[in-house]
Amino acid sequence: MSVDYLFFGIIAFYLIGAVSAVILNKKDAICAYTSFISAAIAALLGIIFSISVIFGDTFSYNLSGGSYLKFGFFVDRLSAFFILVISICVFAVSIYSTGYVREYFGKKNIGYLGFLYNIFIISMILVASADNAIMFLIVWELMSVVSYFLVVYEHEKPETRKAGFIYIVMTHIGTGFIMLSFLIFVGTSGSYSFGTFAEAGKTMTPLLKDLAFIFALIGFGTKAGIVPMHIWLPYAHPEAPSNVSALMSGVMIKIAIFMLIRVFFDFLGATQAWWGYVVLTLGTISAILGILYAVVESDIKRMLAFSSIENIGIILIGIGASMIFFASGKPVLASIAAIAALYHLLNHSIFKGLLFMGAGSILYSTHTKNIEELGGLIKKMPKSAMLILIGVLSICALPPFSGFVSEWLTFQSLLLGFNLNETFPMIILFISAAVLALTGALAAYCFLKFFGIGFLALPRSKHAEHAKEANTPMLIGMGIFASLSVLLGILPFYVLPVLERIAASFTGNLESFTFANFATFAIPSSMISLSTPIILALVFIFMLILSLILFLINRKKQPVYETWGCGQPVSTSRNEYTATAFSKPVQMWFKNLYRPARETEVTYSTSLYLKESFKFESKIEQVIERYLYEPVVGFVITRSRKLLVIRTGSIHTYLGYIFGTLVILFMFVIAGGSS
Amino acid sequence: MAEIVFGSNTMQLLIALILVSTFMILGSTRLYSCVRAFGIQSFLLACVAGIVAYSTGKNDIYIIAVLTLLFKSIVIPYFLIYIIREIKVKKEIDLYVKISPSLIIGGGLVVISYYLIRSINVISELSSFALSASMSLVSIGLFIMISRKKAIMQMIGILIMENGLFLGAISLTYGMPLLVELGIFFDVLIAVLIMGILIFRINRTFESVDTSILKNLIG
Numbered sequence: 014m015s016v017d018y019l020f021f022g023i024i025a026f027y028l029i030g031a032v033s034a035v036i037l038n039k040k041d042a043i044c045a046y047t048s049f050i051s052a053a054i055a056a057l058l059g060i061i062f063s064i065s066v067i068f069g070d071t072f073s074y075n076l077s078g079g080s081y082l083k084f085g086f087f088v089d090r091l092s093a094f095f096i097l098v099i100s101i102c103v104f105a106v107s108i109y110s111t112g113y114v115r116e117y118f119g120k121k122n123i124g125y126l127g128f129l130y131n132i133f134i135i136s137m138i139l140v141a142s143a144d145n146a147i148m149f150l151i152v153w154e155l156m157s158v159v160s161y162f163l164v165v166y167e168h169e170k171p172e173t174r175k176a177g178f179i180y181i182v183m184t185h186i187g188t189g190f191i192m193l194s195f196l197i198f199v200g201t202s203g204s205y206s207f208g209t210f211a212e213a214g215k216t217m218t219p220l221l222k223d224l225a226f227i228f229a230l231i232g233f234g235t236k237a238g239i240v241p242m243h244i245w246l247p248y249a250h251p252e253a254p255s256n257v258s259a260l261m262s263g264v265m266i267k268i269a270i271f272m273l274i275r276v277f278f279d280f281l282g283a284t285q286a287w288w289g290y291v292v293l294t295l296g297t298i299s300a301i302l303g304i305l306y307a308v309v310e311s312d313i314k315r316m317l318a319f320s321s322i323e324n325i326g327i328i329l330i331g332i333g334a335s336m337i338f339f340a341s342g343k344p345v346l347a348s349i350a351a352i353a354a355l356y357h358l359l360n361h362s363i364f365k366g367l368l369f370m371g372a373g374s375i376l377y378s379t380h381t382k383n384i385e386e387l388g389g390l391i392k393k394m395p396k397s398a399m400l401i402l403i404g405v406l407s408i409c410a411l412p413p414f415s416g417f418v419s420e421w422l423t424f425q426s427l428l429l430g431f432n433l434n435e436t437f438p439m440i441i442l443f444i445s446a447a448v449l450a451l452t453g454a455l456a457a458y459c460f461l462k463f464f465g466i467g468f469l470a471l472p473r474s475k476h477a478e479h480a481k482e483a484n485t486p487m488l489i490g491m492g493i494f495a496s497l498s499v500l501l502g503i504l505p506f507y508v509l510p511v512l513e514r515i516a517a518s519f520t521g522n523l524e525s526f527t528f529a530n531f532a533t534f535a536i537p538s539s540m541i542s543l544s545t546p547i548i549l550a551l552v553f554i555f556m557l558i559l560s561l562i563l564f565l566i567n568r569k570k571q572p573v574y575e576t577w578g579c580g581q582p583v584s585t586s587r588n589e590y591t592a593t594a595f596s597k598p599v600q601m602w603f604k605n606l607y608r609p610a611r612e613t614e615v616t617y618s619t620s621l622y623l624k625e626s627f628k629f630e631s632k633i634e635q636v637i638e639r640y641l642y643e644p645v646v647g648f649v650i651t652r653s654r655k656l657l658v659i660r661t662g663s664i665h666t667y668l669g670y671i672f673g674t675l676v677i678l679f680m681f682v683i684a685g686g687s688s
Numbered sequence: 689m690a691e692i693v694f695g696s697n698t699m700q701l702l703i704a705l706i707l708v709s710t711f712m713i714l715g716s717t718r719l720y721s722c723v724r725a726f727g728i729q730s731f732l733l734a735c736v737a738g739i740v741a742y743s744t745g746k747n748d749i750y751i752i753a754v755l756t757l758l759f760k761s762i763v764i765p766y767f768l769i770y771i772i773r774e775i776k777v778k779k780e781i782d783l784y785v786k787i788s789p790s791l792i793i794g795g796g797l798v799v800i801s802y803y804l805i806r807s808i809n810v811i812s813e814l815s816s817f818a819l820s821a822s823m824s825l826v827s828i829g830l831f832i833m834i835s836r837k838k839a840i841m842q843m844i845g846i847l848i849m850e851n852g853l854f855l856g857a858i859s860l861t862y863g864m865p866l867l868v869e870l871g872i873f874f875d876v877l878i879a880v881l882i883m884g885i886l887i888f889r890i891n892r893t894f895e896s897v898d899t900s901i902l903k904n905l906i907g
Contacts, residue, residue: 662906664842664899665784668834675827676800683803 016072019062020086020142024135026055031131038124045114048127052134053107059100059138066093067511073144087144087207090518091279094355095141095271098362101497102263103134109370109490110256112483116377117254126166130257133159140268146195146205153191157184157236160265163257164249176248183245187235194228197221198280210280222281226288229276230295237269239329240299241637243322247306250321251314251382255373258314262321263366267358270328274351277336278519286340290441293333297445300326300452302637305606308459308599309633311592313372313382316463317365320408323452324361328354330445331423334430337438339520348522350426352512357419359508360501364407364416367494371401374483374491375467379476384592386474387467393480396488398468403495405464407502409457413549415501420453455599462595471586503549593631600633607633699739703821706732706855707798710828710848714794717781719840723768726844730760733851736818740862748866749858755873756854764847764880771884772840775891782837782898790835797831798824818859825852839887839897843880850876 030051136156143149165177202213303322331354338347407414430442712725734757741749801823829848
């Protein structure tokens with residue numbers, strides 16, 4: 014009973030946040046505090062609620078008793094885990110937001126932002142807890158529409174409106190596919206309740222099952238940002254306010270993953286091995302393409318958005334591997350892969366949230382998100398820089414931070430493919446592992462560029478020179494995520510048993526893993542073990558030795574001269590390495606993919622040897638957008654233009670169309686009636 | 689009972705007269721006579737409602753009959769005449785389809801409607817007569833909207849369609865709940881008011897109520 018109160022308490026606090034934002038919208042500061050603090054309280058309740066469901070009974074509550082349309086909530090361990098992820102992110106992001114929205118004071122309507130923010134979170138929680146296809150679609154649409162309004166919050170900018178348009182179109186295409194998938198289930202089960210979908214999944218013909226799988230994959234894949242349905246993501250996430258991008262990238266795309274797990278495992282039973290191959294392949298492609306585009310991107314938030322595609326890919330790799338193992342009757346391995354996916358999902362929410370908040374802090378103090386215009390920020394905003402560094406190390410999967418543990422687990426679960434008896438899945442799993450390794454290396458490259466070019470060396474523009482430290486609430490919000498990143502990296506043996514319970518709820522694995530050992534966690538039946546504390550100690554020793562060596566080398570400080578600069582150390586920002594130059598090698602290695610186009614324009618003053626100005630422009634091509642979407646869009650537009658002739662502008666013609674249709678339908682009825 | 693009501697000779701006569709009044713609208717070239725014919729049509733419709741009320745003994749339908757008489761055959765026609773006077777429109781009707789082809793098409797529509805209702809088997813022979821008349825009214829109303837240029841004729845067309853729907857509803861259900869009927873009345877009244885205002889505005893903007901000029905609005 015108390016769980017009921019807790020659940021409605023969460024909703025109530027978000028609603029209070031939303032309503033108070035509207036009421037108080039005349040006073041910016043009070044409005045920001047009430048709406049975001051209320052969201053933070055609701056998030057705390059959400060954490061308590063989800064933990065109590067994970068360790069206790071499933072929660073279900075019926076709103077109305079009608080037999081045909083039963084609206085209700087159902088939270089099992091899997092959905093509780095996602096509510097937990099949402100709540101953790103919302104808690105930190107809400108605190109961050111109270112500081113971040115100061116940017117908008119006096120310029121934008123804070124009440125509007127606070128209202129949408131709270132409604133957005135409610136819709137995500139309801140998506141995770143809906144017990145009925147109709148109710149699910151309603152809250153899913155609510156989530157899409159509200160997030161659209163959040164994306165176009167800064168609607169004065171034309172690129173924001175364009176991003177919003179792409180987002181809303183793609184998300185509706187996705188919802189269309191979701192509806193198709195659900196209708197297949199409804200057609201078999203005769204009910205809209207999710208509870209009956211699982212029964213329907215057992216009795217459906219294989220063809221219907223395959224169709225339901227494909228539609229669900231396209232539908233939810235669009236929201237998750239899986240290649241090739243990802244095109245909205247690099248537009249929409251950068252344009253939203255940074256606190257919203259943190260939630261969208263951190264949480265919203267994960268909700269789609271939640272539904273994928275729900276549909277594949279709970280509804281369809283994950284019986285077909287080829288489903289696993291498809292998911293694994295798409296995951297691998299998403300991972301590598303996402304990071305390849307991230308590497309060459311010089312807009313920070315766009316880069317982070319591409320990196321989200323990469324990480325969704327890694328999560329999908331785990332899920333795909335889990336499906337393959339499950340279909341070949343190895344629930345223990347399936348469970349390990351699922352744990353890896355869930356752990357990476359949790360970690361990604363946290364470090365991507367942290368990085369988006371970090372990008373927000375940079376935007377807040379420099380008013381630019383172009384990496385080329387930054388530089389030297391570590392001296393201007395040292396605290397933010399340290400927190401962002403933790404996020405960067407995490408996303409690069411370096412020990413002892415959280416990204417390392419989950420990516421390591423993903424690798425291990427892929428390599429466990431040698432336990433399978435068939436050759437084909439083994440090959441796919443190993444190729445995927447190889448690509449994942451490349452992805453990891455490129456991710457490190459990408460974020461080295463981000464941190465190195467953005468934070469080190471000298472400021473490259475006025476924006477960066479006048480940067481100042483982010484305000485306290487922002488630092489607290491980022492600090493929460495940074496400390497969680499460290500804790501999840503050092504103490505995985507406290508988290509893994511929880512994830513094991515969740516994974517067991519859908520993979521049906523009964524064998525219990527041993528995580529009891531404090532120093533190491535090991536899964537005996539498959540011989541995986543990892544000791545994070547030992548790694549931590551090794552890292553410390555290594556760092557100690559390294560700094561000692563550096564200290565010994567640098568004892569003799571070299572003097573710095575300014576004059577003519579022959580053989581001198583770099584002293585102005587014009588001599589610095591730029592982000593474009595840094596990513597140039599990757600651009601050259603993968604030039605078949607990027608298809609780079611460059612334009613140079615030189616103007617000379619008096620002679621060919623005296624250059625007055627030099628303009629360099631370099632562009633890369635979005636292959637999927639260019640070769641998959643543009644032809645389709647072009648086709649639709651040219652066909653539509655041809656249809657334009659029927660739009661004459663005359664009322665009489667329009668009425669004539671109605672009249673003609675009516676008469677034809679009359680004839681049809683008469684012909685049908687007489688036969 | 690249904691068959692008694694709609695099978696009676698008076699009823700058949702009234703319905704036939706309603707159709708005749710529709711053809712009067714279709715065949716006239718003057719705005720005033722169109723409005724007058726519409727008033728007559730509405731009056732006949734009120735009579736139909738009155739007979740249904742008398743034979744079923746439902747008091748609700750009396751109210752509806754009175755309302756029809758009051759609004760559709762008096763208030764709305766006067767309003768239309770007021771509009772015609774105010775905007776000083778030419779009294780002739782501009783046509784896309786000439787009078788004699790219009791009448792032939794109207795006759796064709798009646799035949800189609802008759803066969804259409806016949807092909808729906810569930811309805812009894814006798815009440816199907818009223819229903820086919822209502823179907824004819826709807827389709828002729830739409831045809832008037834298409835073939836006449838003046839905005840006032842579009843208004844009359846939609847009112848004829850409304851009358852057709854009213855006839856259909858009353859012949860199928862012997863009076864819908866009073867609340868629904870009142871809602872529909874209110875709807876029609878407001879629609880007429882809005883259309884009247886629109887006509888004034890079209891007249892002020894284009895100095896004509898010829899709706900074919902609206903073609904210029906296309907982007």
